[in-house]
Amino acid sequence: MKLELRRAVVEDLVFGPATGLAGGLLTVDSDEALRCLEGIPLTKMRLEIARPGESVRIIPVKDVIEPRCKVEGPGEVFPGFIGDVETVGEGATLVLEGAAVVTCAPVVGFQEGFIDMCGPGADYTPFSKTKNLVLIAEPEEGLEKHAYEGALRMAGLRLAHYLAKACASVAPDRTETYELPPLAGRNSDLPRFVYIYMLQSQGLLHDTYLYGVDVKKILPTLIHPNEVLDGAVASGNCVSACDKNTTYHHLNNPVIAELYRRHGIDLDFLGVIVTNENVILVDKKRSSSYTAKLASLIGADVAIVTEEGYGNPDTDLVMNCAKLERRGIRTVLITDEAAGADGASQGLADAVPEATAVVSAGNVNAIVVVPPMDRVLGWPESIATLSGGNESSLRPDGSIETEIQAIIGSTNELGFSAIGSRWV
């Protein structure tokens, strides 16, 4: 399976009469862009722009999506949501690198988060560095919560696809090729790596989709990493902002990127096993056993396991680890920690002795104070009910004192950011 990512770099983002990309300037026709959202049960929809370094806060943020579309090959990005459910990961895909669609609404769950485009909060989120087209919307009256989440999810994916599609004829700044040969033909002496991709599936607004299928209903399954690059995995969840994997994170999965980078050099990248994080014990047992079996079946020597969320899924994480290790597969976990504001509490809700190699993605409870911003997009008072915030978080001057868990992507457990916790 071979996929080209054709990257067109977006240096700046403005509103203008016609949507398109020229000389690094992405122009968006706001009216036309909003027309692509017709039929979605949201009201008061408007678009705003937030650029790196600007004094802007976006709150509460539901999802972040990188604009991509297929330009060659079967299917369309975000299968199951945009276009059909054809298998993706082949041909060529246009990426508007440096741009992002951000969805913001007064929202859904309690685990949305915020993005600051400058100041100390900006250091904790990758989306202070992207040129953001922000969709601000409210639900139609009486819209049931799950339908509301679905509407926002669809709106974000459609906008991201629309932006890329409008730029489909642009010449890319660079092209990357992603290709792995079939497993049967491998004769590498290098250690065989599998990536175990745990997706949030606790239900009740904690869902993730694979080709449009709610992953709490799947048995763990083997996929090609290129499918992820084409949006086969889409976020539909309202997990704590710090460690929810936005759709942007999925599209730019850093473990896949690193395994590809080293493939054929010092490791042999076999593929990706997608598994879930369901709430009941029997599901946890079934999925972890099945995951370890699949890894063993394809001959993995080494597994990298990433988590999404904290608390309950810590059990899935360590079950996966123990069962992989017992099959002789050397395993490394990426997780964050809930160690308390003072850092003195144990950070995981479950543990096994087999987990001897763990990468820390940071302590979610660490406190940060972010200053007031000149422009606030959305509903700043929502910090009172976001995980990590409380009723006294928002101060009269507009500054916010909160745990970093209220910041989108601050302790991402795909290992997207350079943060980590250490002993002091």
Add this chain to the structure above:
Amino acid sequence: MTKRVVHYVNQFFAGQGGEESAHLEPVTVEGALGPGLQLQALLGDEAQVVATVWCGDNHFAENLESTRREVLRRIASFEPDLVIAGPAFNAGRYGMACGEVCRSVTEELNVPALTGLYPENPGVEIYSRDIYIVPVADSARGMKVALQAMGALAAKLLNGELQGTAEEEGYLSRGRRKNFFFAENGAVRAVEMALAKFHGQPFRTEFEMPVFDRVPPAPALKDLKGATIALVNSGGVVPMGNPDRIEVSSASHFGRYSLESLEDLTAQAFESVHGGYDRTYVNDDPDRVVPLDALRALEKEGVFGRLYEYYFSTVGTGTPVKNCSRFGTEIAEQLKADGVDAVILTST
């Protein structure tokens, strides 16, 4: 401005003899003394050892509280910017004295303090969470290296420059996790660690697995007829309006609410404030998390003796285990004091 340092040592390092002098009471000497002379040389012009307080180890150990206060009073009178004690190497009583002095200075004078102890000195386990302990050799043969390390940490503390990890800064961890930004992202670090693990090369986990406090369940009640049963939940069910302001996540406290004369938790009077799940169904009917209706029915049937007149509630999501342990202990104490025989714990 030159910073002010006070140094604490025992009778031996004050040059007053060994065991035969271990009973001596605290003494103050102006300026540096014994190992303090070398510390002064290491600190240079930045800081001055303005005084040395010394005391016999036995006297300190046998009159702990009064000696601790007396030594603290003497130290405080010099208005230090930093206090250094020891190094005490692997000496048990001296290590305890250094730990007591440093902890008192830190907590009561709000002045940074450091000592030097061998990592297996019993004082490490007692004091390492509260003070800065530089790991040193097990005997005074390691004095020179110990003082260099302590001097380096002292300079950083005086300048407020302690930015790195415990290991980088040269002290034993105080048991706290702190966030840092590294050169490489987590995924790159994970693949690197995995390759090392596979090849049997040394690697260091970034997070050691916690050791859990596993509590075996109490034996089942033989007879429910006379039993008092209580309801406790971590699903965040509270009286409407959340009178105790329990946080939606990372709770700092729990609440206790009366069930007296209630048959049912209604959606008008109760709600969940939990931030970790969709509360639609519990807010439709709070009995789904606090099953009062079912327990009242069983109580009337005589299945068990009586329902305890309060229920306890907190929010479990994102709540540090340290807080949870405290909640559990405090709730259990109240239940025990009120003669409760069994508890039904519900989550979400």
